[in-house]
Amino acid sequence: MTTRVHAFGDDALGDLDSVGVAAAVADGRISAREAAEAAIARVELVNPSLNAVQRPDYERALAAVERTPTGLLAGVPTFVKDNTDVAGLPSDQGSLAVKARPATANAPFTDQLLSAGLTVLGKSTMPEFGFNATTEYATLPPTRNPWHTGYSAGASSGGAAALVASGAVPIAHANDGGGSIRIPAAACGLVGLKPTRDRVVPAAESATLPVDIVSNGVLTRTVRDTAHFMAATQAYRPAPGMRPLGLVEGPADRRLRIGLILDSVTGIATDEDTRQAVLSAADLLGSLGHDVMEVELPVDRRFMEDFKHYWGLLAFATQHFGRKVMSPDFDKTLTDPLTRGLARQFVRRAWRTPMAIAGLKRSTAAYRAAFEDVDLIVSPTLGYTTPELGYLSPAVEPFSLMFERLVRYAAFTPLNNASGGPAVSLPLGRSSAQMPIGVHFSADHGDEQTLLEIAYELESAQPFARIQDPRGSTEVLVP
Template identity: 65%
Template sequence: MTERTHVHAFGDDALGDLDATGVAAAIASREISAREAAEAAIARAELVDPTLNALALRDFDRALDAADSPPHGIFSGVPTFIKDNTDLDGLPTGHGSQAVHPKAKRKTEPFADQYLSTGMTMLGKTTLPEFGFNATTEFESRPPTRNPWHTGYSSGASSGGSAALVAAGVVPIAHANDGGGSIRIPAAACGLVGLKLTRHREVQSLQGKQMPVDIVSNGAVTRTVRDTAAFVAALEKYRPAKKLPAIGTVSGASDRRLRIGLITDSIVGEPTDPETAAAVLQTAELLSSLGHEVSEFAVPTDHTFARDFLHYWALMAFSTQYFGKMVTGDAFDRSKTDALTKGLARNFLRRPWLTPVSIRGLKRSEVKYREAFENLDVVLSPVLGHTTPELGFLSPAAGFDVMFPRLVNYVSFTPLNNAAGGPAISLPLGRTTTGLPIGVHFSAAHGDERTLLELAFELEAAQPFARIQDQTQTAG
């Protein structure tokens, strides 16, 4: 086994142990300045990133200038990062790919405007695997992004860079987005809160507008439920969602007792590993002790769902491989994409005729999902099929035929919410025997983020989340 090492940047500076809400309050009360918060975050990034490899692009000079006069917002002056698949005026977008030769963008895309309307100070961009297709932030020919809880393990993906920096204490909140679990998976790997919103709750992504089924959700990863709740309230204030019930400000648990369906195994046929299953079952026991009604439940989807989603995944890779210039510019070089992108594109070309069938299947999953919540309030399940893997296990350098079956088994729970459009949250309620976080997954009906946040507040109070700065070095 590799020696267990954990890395964090928490210390006695302007950020201290504060979450985003705490940093914003300290700035508002003039206990610290926004510039001091930015300077502390930059120093923390420089301290840990040589190990974590979570930064795709530094924009520190502009950040310090902006921090001298931060915009108003719920997180005014709080330092943050944005994932490097999102356009910001004046900065390139690399998409995590060697095939892209990015140039500075001339405008900021709509969700980034919504994200920054919170008043945060943007310090730069975070790493992701190539085009966000993988569930680990690893690459064929350059160093991986490492998990701060144990640097020999994956930080998850595709928002792995953001999750690593938040978990390590560099910033209290960072941008993430989710096309098959990419907010919830790195949150689970790095011991964070990761909420995927109901489809179109936030401003629709540019990529999502082009999809026959929009599976992409934008959001953030945080260390506390109150930060996630405040962030969601700020998004709603910026632009209330049409055709969805308002969430409002959620500040604590509800007295309402919930009907909760329990799922332990996924639809791909592989049983959940014992440590992950134990974390879910222990959470079910905790929920029962709090007065909620928990009963076993079947996955609310057709048996063809896995096939349909895998084909849609392959369609996205095919579109990237052969039409990447339309998205990233004329300098796109498809010969330099990694083994996962190339392998997925090949899979699509073997059965292109499945496309209309798969699209219909994914649209049908929304109907099945809605029906599931006619008699339930929440569904409890694992986030992932097994605990966080060591680096290399899912690396594209392992070759498509080796890593892809592993990837399918690993991400077997999260994609349903992307296809069906329902909200879901990962909470760090479990630990492995070696101390790595295990995320537990909660889904709710379309538009019912409020129930998820209220339940998250209750569980955080009943079983406080582990903090990386409280851990000691042990053997892995």
């Protein structure tokens, strides 16, 4: 059985990251078409094992590169997550209930993404409506983790994470409504930055949400790729009312005060492998001259209850108004057990809705107050290490068991969504099963620069594990 899957080899992409590919295209060592063709070949190699592509669009991609792309990442191949419109492609939202028609125009963020010069090869997989923290389905094959195909790739940007971690593409679009950039980054050993609310163009659905929890971004293998992408987004549209963010190119000289949190608002202790990964990161920060101290959680258990209720509200709205907000052909009888369970849970306590929304809105002030005495907060990205496939599947019964597992797993990330604060997951740890563990850094609103600077410093001090390294693998799939 193949347990580790990657496509790195001696082709036009080699082991280059996005910045490296863009530089090779710019100086003529390879063409944008050669980069796209190499990526397509890699995708075709790994996707039968990973199931990370929702819809390929190779012919249009190859035609697009003939028009000489421009931008900081010109000529770099990528995928767009299946909940974000790309003109000419349907957005199926990871659900059998959606019978999407091809989009007539790009989503606003898609245009911002394309301004970097990226070449879109198609749509990546996601769990139904992004409600789960694993890219698994009730009746369809799951998306698999390239570090070990028996494990979850995380979610909801799980397809994007699997494609980037396996080397099929160096960068892929992701978005985050409760951890959906940072969770798959942690599961697949990637850099996953969730920007400050409104740092990038808002998601198409943001205007309709009582609390805007969604941020778009990317998943990458290197800090500089994320930094270059963020610089490209700001060149396209500087964030209104926010400190300007240019191209961050390395660590800062200043030493930081960093708060340490080890356990989540659930009251359940973080598992030992994850706890040790965070403590090791704290020790590394201390050795680099930063001042690390334990701090209190900025919110209490009521926050998680409010977020769980809001999760249910979104599922209820999708289940009962899907024809209006998703597709005229939406069939609510085909939604999965997680969507239906969340919707039922919401109905039983619908009276809590005004209080839950008010509580989530108050979280912004509580979150920002946490940075009065520290520059950053370091914590686990997830409550426990990446589970094997099936553990978080929407088919797990009863619903209460599956949802309890899900809440414990994704307990650290939602505060940044509700409050609007930025955060990044970095692949600084390894579990006893040799799976990646993410360490989570949060900053005050608009301070992506400090997050990127500390990420550069940690990447240099402790280079991120590479999937090409055969240690811990029984078999490796290569070209």
